[in-house]
Amino acid sequence: MAIEIKSPTFPESIADGTVANWLKQEGESVNQDEVIAEIETDKVVLEVVAPSDGFVSKILKVEGDIVNSSEVIGEFSESDATNTSQSKVEKLVEKNDETSATPEQEPPKTSNKNGPAANKLISENNLDASSIKASGKDNRITKADVVNHLDAKDQAPKTDHNLSQPVSNRPEKRVSMTRLRSTIAKRLVSVQQETAMLTTFNEVDMLPIKELRTKYGQEFEKQHGVKLGFMGFFVIAAVQALKKSPIVNASIDGGDVVYHGYQDIGVAVSTERGLVVPIIKDADTKSLPELEKSILEYSEKARDGKLSIDDMQGGTFTISNGGVFGSLLSTPILNAPQTAILGMHTIQERPVARNGEVVIRPMMYLAMSYDHRLLDGKEAVRFLVSIKEQLESPERLLLNL
Amino acid sequence: MYDVIVIGGGPAGYVAAIRSSQLGLATACVEEFVDDSGNAVFGGTCLNVGCIPSKALLDSSHRFYEAAGHLDTHGIKVEKVKLDLSVMMDRKDSIVKKLTGGIGGLFAANKVTPITGRGKVIAGNNVEITKSDGTSEIIAAKNIIIATGSSPIEIASAEFNNNVVDSTGALEFTEVPKTLGVIGAGVIGLELGSVWARLGSKVTVIEAMDDFLFMADKEIAKDSLKDFKKQGLDIKLGSRLVASKNLKKSVKISYENSAGTEEMEFDKLVVAVGRRPNVQNVFSEDSGVHLDERGFISVDDHCQTSASNVWAIGDVVRGPMLAHKGSEEGVMVAERIAGKHAEMNYDLVPSVIYTHPEIAWVGKNEEELKSENRSYKVGKFPFAASGRALAVDQSTGFVKVISDESTDTILGVHVFGPSAAEIVQQALISMEFGASSEDLGLTIFSHPTVSEALHEAALAVNNQAIHIGNKRK
Numbered sequence: 001m002a003i004e005i006k007s008p009t010f011p012e013s014i015a016d017g018t019v020a021n022w023l024k025q026e027g028e029s030v031n032q033d034e035v036i037a038e039i040e041t042d043k044v045v046l047e048v049v050a051p052s053d054g055f056v057s058k059i060l061k062v063e064g065d066i067v068n069s070s071e072v073i074g075e076f077s078e079s080d081a082t083n084t085s086q087s088k089v090e091k092l093v094e095k096n097d098e099t100s101a102t103p104e105q106e107p108p109k110t111s112n113k114n115g116p117a118a119n120k121l122i123s124e125n126n127l128d129a130s131s132i133k134a135s136g137k138d139n140r141i142t143k144a145d146v147v148n149h150l151d152a153k154d155q156a157p158k159t160d161h162n163l164s165q166p167v168s169n170r171p172e173k174r175v176s177m178t179r180l181r182s183t184i185a186k187r188l189v190s191v192q193q194e195t196a197m198l199t200t201f202n203e204v205d206m207l208p209i210k211e212l213r214t215k216y217g218q219e220f221e222k223q224h225g226v227k228l229g230f231m232g233f234f235v236i237a238a239v240q241a242l243k244k245s246p247i248v249n250a251s252i253d254g255g256d257v258v259y260h261g262y263q264d265i266g267v268a269v270s271t272e273r274g275l276v277v278p279i280i281k282d283a284d285t286k287s288l289p290e291l292e293k294s295i296l297e298y299s300e301k302a303r304d305g306k307l308s309i310d311d312m313q314g315g316t317f318t319i320s321n322g323g324v325f326g327s328l329l330s331t332p333i334l335n336a337p338q339t340a341i342l343g344m345h346t347i348q349e350r351p352v353a354r355n356g357e358v359v360i361r362p363m364m365y366l367a368m369s370y371d372h373r374l375l376d377g378k379e380a381v382r383f384l385v386s387i388k389e390q391l392e393s394p395e396r397l398l399l400n401l
Numbered sequence: 402m403y404d405v406i407v408i409g410g411g412p413a414g415y416v417a418a419i420r421s422s423q424l425g426l427a428t429a430c431v432e433e434f435v436d437d438s439g440n441a442v443f444g445g446t447c448l449n450v451g452c453i454p455s456k457a458l459l460d461s462s463h464r465f466y467e468a469a470g471h472l473d474t475h476g477i478k479v480e481k482v483k484l485d486l487s488v489m490m491d492r493k494d495s496i497v498k499k500l501t502g503g504i505g506g507l508f509a510a511n512k513v514t515p516i517t518g519r520g521k522v523i524a525g526n527n528v529e530i531t532k533s534d535g536t537s538e539i540i541a542a543k544n545i546i547i548a549t550g551s552s553p554i555e556i557a558s559a560e561f562n563n564n565v566v567d568s569t570g571a572l573e574f575t576e577v578p579k580t581l582g583v584i585g586a587g588v589i590g591l592e593l594g595s596v597w598a599r600l601g602s603k604v605t606v607i608e609a610m611d612d613f614l615f616m617a618d619k620e621i622a623k624d625s626l627k628d629f630k631k632q633g634l635d636i637k638l639g640s641r642l643v644a645s646k647n648l649k650k651s652v653k654i655s656y657e658n659s660a661g662t663e664e665m666e667f668d669k670l671v672v673a674v675g676r677r678p679n680v681q682n683v684f685s686e687d688s689g690v691h692l693d694e695r696g697f698i699s700v701d702d703h704c705q706t707s708a709s710n711v712w713a714i715g716d717v718v719r720g721p722m723l724a725h726k727g728s729e730e731g732v733m734v735a736e737r738i739a740g741k742h743a744e745m746n747y748d749l750v751p752s753v754i755y756t757h758p759e760i761a762w763v764g765k766n767e768e769e770l771k772s773e774n775r776s777y778k779v780g781k782f783p784f785a786a787s788g789r790a791l792a793v794d795q796s797t798g799f800v801k802v803i804s805d806e807s808t809d810t811i812l813g814v815h816v817f818g819p820s821a822a823e824i825v826q827q828a829l830i831s832m833e834f835g836a837s838s839e840d841l842g843l844t845i846f847s848h849p850t851v852s853e854a855l856h857e858a859a860l861a862v863n864n865q866a867i868h869i870g871n872k873r874k
Contacts, residue, residue, distance in 0.1 A: 115831075115836055117836075117839035144808035144835060144837065
């Protein structure tokens with residue numbers, strides 16, 4: 001009477017995912033809607049929740065296995081019959097009917113049984129059987145296939161002889177990249193290779209914003225239930241600037257330039273699993289409190305690994321904040337196919353000249369990387385200056401200047 | 402018009418015919434060998450004068466050998482064992498008759514049309530059938546399969562007569578020759594030599610080559626030679642027959658070896674120096690079929706001849722002259738004619754010598770791997786360490802498993818001992834699926850069986866044998 005545990009239905013843009021971890025092991029009891037497993041995709045970690053109270057009766061796809069959309073990854077059994085109410089039994093029957101509707105599609109997988117030595121090696125090395133080239137009858141994997149697969153894997157990094165020489169007193173650990181990490185890696189490299197990326201710098205005097213926050217911070221929080229941060233100001237400033245320079249909000253698609261009539265701002269958030277960029281959609285229609293709220297919501301979701309793919313889809317411009325880690329100055333990398341990315345940095349009290357006087361001001365360096373294929377230096381610099389000016393004179397934000 | 406006409410009803414031909422018919426092809430099988438009443442007898446050499454009758458006599462003779470003073474250690478005393486050779490031969494003949502008759506039944510069940518006569522491929526996809534009365538007719542076929550088999554080679558230095566016979570004649574002696582000479586220490590010579598030695602003949606085997614069983618594993622060749630000599634077979638290696646003279650009641654031969662020329666006299670002489678493909682008068686010159694440089698019908702990997710829609714299988718084409726090889730070629734060709742995908746795995750054709758103990762192998766031996774410069778590892782297990790082998794008093798010999806050094810894939814299995822052929826067959830099935838020796842090691846074997854020796858030998862490849870010490874690494 002097992003219910004199939006299936007991976008979530010992936011959106012079209014996601015081909016497959018990897019079982020990141022099983023939060024519940026075989027035999028472990030869970031409550032309905034409790035997360036039992038996590039599937040990592042190129043974009044996001046998806047959760048698999050318990051269909052009802054019960055326990056995980058069988059794990060079919062172990063951690064590291066590649067799974068497709070709505071693929072069976074395990075089996076689930078409802079709680080003991082002794083404390084199962086009538087309605088639950090009915091529900092169970094119903095579910096079974098659903099799953100037994102398509103039994104014909106499953107068998108081909110199990111009928112291709114590999115030899116015992118191959119299976120042993122696969123599980124001992126935590127391999128994904130589908131990634132091994134099978135040479136046996138009816139596509140069975142032989143031990144030789146696994147050995148050759150492992151050899152090929154070994155050989156690739158061996159050129160890096162200094163790294164791969166295990167020295168007893170200098171331990172090393174080799175782990176495979178998570179999907180998120182390898183997707184990030186691939187994307188970053190391709191952006192570097194496929195765009196003409198250039199960075200322009202400026203600095204902004206944060207005193208006016210700081211004063212605003214000191215003056216209205218408490219009231220704002222009381223009224224809107226969210227802290228008045230810096231990010232909201234930056235988003236508004238960026239939206240205004242993007243409206244003034246629609247080309248910065250555009251993207252290249254083959255031989256065409258696509259101008260987006262909306263401003264979807266990505267806010268880069270660092271998480272344990274890597275950098276994710278949730279998108280504040282239609283940021284131009286949102287007020288400062290609304291922006292602050294969605295930023296807070298996203299960072300909480302990101303921290304808990306609960307961002308949905310929808311949350312990260314699209315984006316016409318990105319703001320990245322290296323300042324939270326103390327970065328004074330850095331050059332952000334474009335988030336393709338976007339044309340520009342704004343880098344915020346740490347606020348540092350620095351002496352600056354104001355009206356012939358040296359004064360101490362809370363200063364922040366701004367960096368904007370842009371795709372020079374689409375953006376000329378003049379436009380880029382103007383764009384960044386416009387952001388700077390808005391932040392230094394927050395009344396401009398109000399006046400749409 | 403037939404879709405398929407098979408010329409020859411031996412193990413290659415009759416199997417090809419049955420499979421063709423099963424695949425919905427209108428099929429006929431032509432056979433020239435007839436019984437006393439003039440009806441075609443199918444089964445070819447294998448059933449009539451080869452595999453089956455020799456196995457019947459090997460079994461009978463082994464029982465006689467055991468009864469005649471080799472059961473003492475079991476506490477069984479048999480006095481006055483008497484041999485009735487004619488009954489022994491009748492038993493053999495009745496088995497042959499049963500099996501050959503069975504093929505007629507299979508043909509009927511599978512709707513294969515049997516045709517009596519001699520078939521010959523002529524131009525334009527036609528088969529000319531010549532009856533025993535000399536009349537002939539021409540039948541057209543979309544596809545023709547030549548499966549005419551092979552015949553024992555006759556040599557000038559020992560022409561056949563009442564005392565000099567081929568393998569067929571050696572299955573039909575009416576009395577046990579006191580002395581028997583066998584020319585050729587190959588599979589047939591050893592099997593026939595064994596039969597008559599057990600029944601009381603003093604057997605001398607004369608082999609021209611210096612190496613005994615050159616095609617087998619070296620260790621098995623060495624051990625088995627010792628064992629055959631112990632059984633009373635006098636095997637003279639490096640000895641070439643020079644001449645023979647029929648003395649009416651016996652035959653005198655002279656052979657030469659490194660020591661010079663020697664003479665011997667035997668009641669009977671069996672010539673078992675090999676077989677040649679039956680290609681004479683099998684196809685016309687304008688049929689488009691050709692011979693290869695070794696005198697076999699020239700075919701590609703899929704047994705297709707140079708003439709379109711003409712195929713050839715079994716002993717008449719390249720490869721080992723073995724019934725099971727011919728049968729599988731027959732299946733492959735039938736499938737291909739029917740438009741299906743079929744391949745022969747020539748790397749995994751097993752070989753068996755039905756002596757006692759048996760010798761069997763499949764895949765590569767160490768010599769072959771060395772010459773190919775391949776790294777390999779070996780696991781061996783002696784039957785002397787097998788409980789079952791000791792219990793059944795057949796503890797001679799060993800199992801040897803050879804695997805690829807790095808991938809552990811089984812490359813060859815060689816067995817000398819009880820049920821060698823059956824043990825090799827188990828390994829062969831696993832090899833067909835690309836098994837490693839570890840795969841066999843991870844498989845449960847019934848206890849107690851002689852097959853456990855295969856399990857242990859496979860384990861020994863990776864130094865994991867339980868019932869014997871492993872080599873130190």
